[in-house]
Structure formats: structure tokens, C-alpha cells
Amino acid sequence: MDVIGIDLGATNVRVARIVNDKIVSISTAEIENTASAEDLINQIRMLISEEIESSVTAVGIGVPSVVDVEAGIVYNVQNIPSWKKVPLKKILEKDFNKPVYINNDANCFVLGEKYFGKARGCSSVAGLIIGTGFAAGLIFNNKLYSGPNCGAGEVGMIPYRDSIYEHYCSGQFFEKQKGINGSKLFELALDDDEDAQEIYNEFGTHLGNAIKAVLYAYDPELIVFGGGVRKAYQFFKDAMYKSMSDFAYKNSLNKLTITVSELDQIALLGAAALVLDNKTQN
Missing domain, CATH: 3.30.420.40 (ATPase, nucleotide binding domain)
Incomplete structure (x- = not known):
């Protein structure tokens, strides 16, 4: 497995490259809650660009909000007022030509435990x-x-x-x-x-x-x-x-x-688990 896991948190966004169940590198940026939706998308693009390699097969993203999982649309992100309705999956798949999977942070957490932890x-x-x-x-x-x-x-x-x-x-x-x-x-x-x-x-x-x-x-x-x-x-x-x-x-x-949980980087591993789960269930 070689994937990108993204944790969009309340105060920062973290992007990790995960190879064979281990995090090999992480890039981080602080989030300005007054930033525009496009500015934050550009931050995410930049961090992905720092981590992505040709061997990466997919991207998983956990967000603190409600998500249209099929369409990959993120709604009303906590602490980011400008993110009311963001088609993040469509945007990032166009930018990086990789499959993108998005879900909320609690769902990513339980999947992370299922594939990497106590569950x-x-x-x-x-x-x-x-x-x-x-x-x-x-x-x-x-x-x-x-x-x-x-x-x-x-x-x-x-x-x-x-x-x-x-x-x-x-x-x-x-x-x-x-x-x-x-x-x-x-x-x-x-x-x-x-x-x-x-x-x-x-x-x-x-x-x-x-x-x-x-x-x-x-x-x-x-x-x-x-x-x-x-x-x-x-x-x-x-x-x-x-x-x-x-x-x-x-x-x-x-x-x-x-x-x-004993996994300190569970948010990033949980985002990566979205990719694993999609392969397992399909």
C-alpha cells in the first residue's frame, strides 16, 4: 500500500504518505479559520504535492463535518466558516489524477482501528x-x-x-x-x-x-x-x-x-484506511 492520508483538523491540516501500513513522512500547515475556501484548497494541494509520489495509488481524507460520501462533497466544516459546500473529491481527483475517498473524522477513526489498531x-x-x-x-x-x-x-x-x-x-x-x-x-x-x-x-x-x-x-x-x-x-x-x-x-x-486507542497518528491512518476499506468492500 502506498497512499496519501489527510487529516483536516480544527487548527491545522496534515498530509502523510503511508507505505505498507507505516507513515513515512508528514507535511503540516496551520489553518486560518478566516481563510477563503479556495485558499484552504490551495494549502491542501501544496501539502499533497510535497508528499505524493508516482507510486501513490489513492488519497483518503478525514474531515470534521458531514460528507456526501459518494459525491465527495464536504459540508459545513467545523471552525472553517467558508467551507459550506466543497466538492473536494472532484477537485483533487482532477488535480492529481488519483482516486480520492472522503469521510468524517469519527468514521475514519473507527476504520483506522479496524485496519491498524485495537479493532x-x-x-x-x-x-x-x-x-x-x-x-x-x-x-x-x-x-x-x-x-x-x-x-x-x-x-x-x-x-x-x-x-x-x-x-x-x-x-x-x-x-x-x-x-x-x-x-x-x-x-x-x-x-x-x-x-x-x-x-x-x-x-x-x-x-x-x-x-x-x-x-x-x-x-x-x-x-x-x-x-x-x-x-x-x-x-x-x-x-x-x-x-x-x-x-x-x-x-x-x-x-x-x-x-x-494506542495509535498516536490515528487520524492520518484512519484517512488511509478509507482507501483500504474501499478495496476490501469492492
Whole structure:
């Protein structure tokens, strides 16, 4: 395999060349959220040009937005107001004469885990990204399920308490509910700060409730956590499982495995996995 993987993030865009399941080089540029759609497309073109070789067979792209997967049209990218409707697949295929596959970042995450990480060999997986947001990528019967509008797995938008799950099960909980930066909270917890641990206990309770919703809706055999908050798993794990203890179907709960991604470059690998998945399914 020799492909290009692209991660269009909130503050930067990264383009990697991936050969035989390993990242061999990465080019990065910061994103100006006030940039025009064409300026950002030109940034992406430049980074691809830095990485592409004649041996590259295809390009995979993960974006934090809703995607028309078949047409390769990207809609309403978070933190980039100018990207309302961008036919990115058509543009890049014309520029580089390579097949281009695009999907949202949560779907790329779960595919990355399926092909490169903890979900290898599993046929039913929910990949939960717990970062600045909260969303899931879903695999059923060994196939990625995006839904007809690329909206499947948007569990963060489900109503919860006075708001939605995302406000209680992502880094937003620490910032908005507790008034503390997630990185600072993690540092305090590592120093055995009791107040920090109590915040993580509360967070774990909310996350456990969200996982029950995921189990009732999707019944996966494996849940894999991604996103920056996953690094604090040791601090919210016990409260999370305690919150899940009243799940109605005990046998399903006993068969469930919950684990944490160990892939630091999962966004880029996940984008590359779009290419692998297309070959596998077709």
C-alpha cells in the first residue's frame, strides 16, 4: 500500500504518505479559520504535492463535518466558516489524477482501528471520539455504517439532562461545567489531586450513561476510545463502569470489551484506511 492520508483538523491540516501500513513522512500547515475556501484548497494541494509520489495509488481524507460520501462533497466544516459546500473529491481527483475517498473524522477513526489498531478482527465496533466533541464511528458486520447522510453515530447530539451528551462527555464538560482546562485537570489528577479526581468521577458517570445509550442503539462487541480525553481513562474508568451497572441486558454487558486507542497518528491512518476499506468492500 502506498497512499496519501489527510487529516483536516480544527487548527491545522496534515498530509502523510503511508507505505505498507507505516507513515513515512508528514507535511503540516496551520489553518486560518478566516481563510477563503479556495485558499484552504490551495494549502491542501501544496501539502499533497510535497508528499505524493508516482507510486501513490489513492488519497483518503478525514474531515470534521458531514460528507456526501459518494459525491465527495464536504459540508459545513467545523471552525472553517467558508467551507459550506466543497466538492473536494472532484477537485483533487482532477488535480492529481488519483482516486480520492472522503469521510468524517469519527468514521475514519473507527476504520483506522479496524485496519491498524485495537479493532482488528472485530465485526461490530463503536469507535468513540472523546475530545473537543463526542461522536462515534460504527462498524456493523465488518462494514462501516455512515448512514445515508453520513450522520450515523452522532451520539453527542442526543438530548441529555439540560443539554446534549456532547456537553457532558467531551472536553467541553471540563471547560464549561467545571471551568478548568482539560490538560490542567489531567496534570492535577496525575498529582493525586482529590478535586480533580472528583471531576473525573462525575465525568465518568455521564460517559457511562452515554455508553448505555450506545449499547441500546447499536450493541457493539467492542468500544474503542479515541480523542485527547482518552489519556485520562484511568481516572474516569471506575465511575464509568459503575454508571453502566444498571444496564438492562447483563449478558450483553458481560460480553462487551472497552479499550483505548494506542495509535498516536490515528487520524492520518484512519484517512488511509478509507482507501483500504474501499478495496476490501469492492
